[in-house]
Amino acid sequence: MPTLSLNQVTIRYDGEPRPTIGSTSLTIDTGDFVVLTGRSGCGKTSLLNVAAGFITPSSGTAGIDGRSITTPGADRAVVFQNDALFPWLSARDNVSFALRMRGMPKAERNRRADELLERVRLPKAGGKAVWELSGGMRQRVGLARALAADPDFLLMDEPLGALDALTRERMQTLLLDIWAGANVGVLMVTHGIEEALLLGTRGAVMAPDPGRIVRVIETGFGRRYVAGEPVRSIKADKDFIAGRAELADAIFDGEPA
Amino acid sequence: MSALFRPMARPDLERLAPFDTELSDHDRPDALSVPWSRPAPEPTRSKRWSARWISVATIIVVLAAWALTAALGIVSPVFLPSPAAVAARFVSVTTEGFVDSTLLEHLGVSLARVFAALIASLIVGVPVGIAIGMSTVGRGIFDPLLEFLRPIPPLAYMPLIIIWFGIGEPSKVLVIAIAMLAPIALSAAAGVKGVNRERINAARSLGATRRQVLAHVVLPSALPSILTGLRIALGAGWTTLVAAELIAATQGLGFMIQSAAQFLVTDVVIMGIFVIAGVAFVLEFAIRRIEAVLVPWAGRD
Ligand SMILES: Nc1ncnc2c1ncn2[C@@H]1O[C@H](COP(=O)(O)OP(=O)(O)O)[C@@H](O)[C@H]1O
Numbered sequence: 327m328p329t330l331s332l333n334q335v336t337i338r339y340d341g342e343p344r345p346t347i348g349s350t351s352l353t354i355d356t357g358d359f360v361v362l363t364g365r366s367g368c369g370k371t372s373l374l375n376v377a378a379g380f381i382t383p384s385s386g387t388a389g390i391d392g393r394s395i396t397t398p399g400a401d402r403a404v405v406f407q408n409d410a411l412f413p414w415l416s417a418r419d420n421v422s423f424a425l426r427m428r429g430m431p432k433a434e435r436n437r438r439a440d441e442l443l444e445r446v447r448l449p450k451a452g453g454k455a456v457w458e459l460s461g462g463m464r465q466r467v468g469l470a471r472a473l474a475a476d477p478d479f480l481l482m483d484e485p486l487g488a489l490d491a492l493t494r495e496r497m498q499t500l501l502l503d504i505w506a507g508a509n510v511g512v513l514m515v516t517h518g519i520e521e522a523l524l525l526g527t528r529g530a531v532m533a534p535d536p537g538r539i540v541r542v543i544e545t546g547f548g549r550r551y552v553a554g555e556p557v558r559s560i561k562a563d564k565d566f567i568a569g570r571a572e573l574a575d576a577i578f579d580g581e582p583a
Numbered sequence: 584m585s586a587l588f589r590p591m592a593r594p595d596l597e598r599l600a601p602f603d604t605e606l607s608d609h610d611r612p613d614a615l616s617v618p619w620s621r622p623a624p625e626p627t628r629s630k631r632w633s634a635r636w637i638s639v640a641t642i643i644v645v646l647a648a649w650a651l652t653a654a655l656g657i658v659s660p661v662f663l664p665s666p667a668a669v670a671a672r673f674v675s676v677t678t679e680g681f682v683d684s685t686l687l688e689h690l691g692v693s694l695a696r697v698f699a700a701l702i703a704s705l706i707v708g709v710p711v712g713i714a715i716g717m718s719t720v721g722r723g724i725f726d727p728l729l730e731f732l733r734p735i736p737p738l739a740y741m742p743l744i745i746i747w748f749g750i751g752e753p754s755k756v757l758v759i760a761i762a763m764l765a766p767i768a769l770s771a772a773a774g775v776k777g778v779n780r781e782r783i784n785a786a787r788s789l790g791a792t793r794r795q796v797l798a799h800v801v802l803p804s805a806l807p808s809i810l811t812g813l814r815i816a817l818g819a820g821w822t823t824l825v826a827a828e829l830i831a832a833t834q835g836l837g838f839m840i841q842s843a844a845q846f847l848v849t850d851v852v853i854m855g856i857f858v859i860a861g862v863a864f865v866l867e868f869a870i871r872r873i874e875a876v877l878v879p880w881a882g883r884d
């Protein structure tokens with residue numbers, strides 16, 4: 327089972343006087359659900375982009391089982407905040423994009439795309455154009471598109487950030503169901519403290535100047551949901567409430583209240 | 584998929600229910616939701632209609648003034664034939680022809696020239712535009728050439744083309760094609776430069792090779808812009824038609840107008856102008872229809 331590791335990664339963008347990310351390490355195993363939080367601009371997206379292979383670190387290494395990450399690849403499918411769907415393709419063709427790139431025959435990839443659309447609970451959306459879909463539906467198409475690549479790792483950058491509160495709650499449990507049924511390691515960026523706590527097996531908190539992980543909290547609430555506990559009861563648990571305070575403290579550490 | 588999905592830890596029917604239908608109230612684009620779901624504001628219906636009525640009234644007034652001027656004999660029919668005379672000419676040239684061809688034949692020849700030129704400039708212009716949009720070398724090579732070519736009026740380069748390529752059909756097509764080249768290449772370049780970076784990243788992380796990214800992301804992204812360029816180019820080409828048909832033509836709308844002018848058959852000249860304007864209008868409309876079918880997503884995201 328593959329392990330993705332970032333090892334003392336630093337990022338210094340061209341023209342920036344100081345590094346955006348300063349020596350940060352992170353390891354994601356298959357089955358992990360790592361949630362990355364932190365204030366805006368502290369470098370969450372930058373770190374995820376290194377794992378995705380969109381940018382190369384200025385120093386340090388990013389690799390999977392010792393093989394260094396140099397380019398994007400279908401072993402690390404990405405879900406974007408603004409979905410980045412292809413509007414010239416139907417929802418089904420968006421989902422089957424990775425399979426088409428591999429040369430899979432049309433009938434077979436359509437069948438698989440429909441399976442995946444069902445898995446993200448959009449059984450009737452296959453023939454729709456993406457602009458006919460709402461924000462929440464588009465994100466689910468984006469999720470199905472990433473899953474179609476059969477990735478080892480799923481990298482999600484604020485996938486629920488643009489959704490309204492109710493859709494967001496539904497999407498959270500959907501993500502957990504998907505994660506429970508798929509053999510993947512997840513790295514997800516979010517602004518939501520409750521979201522981080524509920525979804526993750528591990529929560530990593532970043533702080534800025536330079537961006538780095540300052541706190542890692544083991545959280546098991548996602549596993550409890552998968553084992554059958556209702557979300558409401560999880561959120562009422564005193565461990566959850568304490569965890570929420572702990573996470574908030576870590577995020578806003580050093581900030582005047 | 585078999586390797587990816589293990590059975591659900593707790594298959595729960597309630598959890599698996601699709602939610603694209605029941606969530607409709609909160610999960611649907613509306614004025615309050617995410618920015619990309621918002622439809623572009625349209626002018627109010629009443630404003631649109633009042634502008635349209637003003638246009639209709641303007642046309643009626645101009646036609647009436649023309650008819651009146653002609654009827655009162657203020658201007659000699661050699662300079663300004665009556666609308667009725669022009670309409671009669673339209674019928675007679677359609678049925679009997681003028682300078683050895685019917686109106687439809689003149690029109691067909693002109694359209695064939697414009698479309699041959701369009702295809703030629705697409706074949707050259709789109710790759711050139713992609714080169715400009717995608718590589719520094721391409722931009723360095725083609726940008727100055729296009730900027731040089733773009734402002735030159737067709738009548739200025741036409742003599743050179745006659746010297747180089749003679750007075751045959753290729754020269755006429757070439758004059759039109761050169762006029763079309765810059766709008767097509769520049770709009771293709773703009774389309775390529777405007778490709779959403781995240782979509783390219785998405786395709787790459789879904790396993791697309793660089794060549795596949797070009798074919799499956801860059802080109803479709805640029806297509807709306809290329810079609811806009813095509814529409815502008817067709818306008819430019821149609822504008823150049825009369826000039827191109829100065830070159831030893833024996834058929835064509837431009838040729839028809841010029842022959843008529845030499846014999847002071849003013850009603851044919853005016854009729855020809857109307858036909859050229861009408862065809863330009865129809866072409867513009869047709870391309871907008873094609874855009875709606877081919878790139879329905881344009882402007883929606
Ligand atoms: N391509 C880039 N070039 C220069 N600076 C960048 C670039 N991308 C991000 N930054 C800067 O790096 C910092 C971290 O950005 P980002 O990783 O997007 O943070 P987050 O996702 O946590 O909000 C920000 O200050 C941002 O302006």
Ligand SMILES: [Mg+2]
Nearest residue numbers: 370371372483
């Ligand atoms: Mg970000």
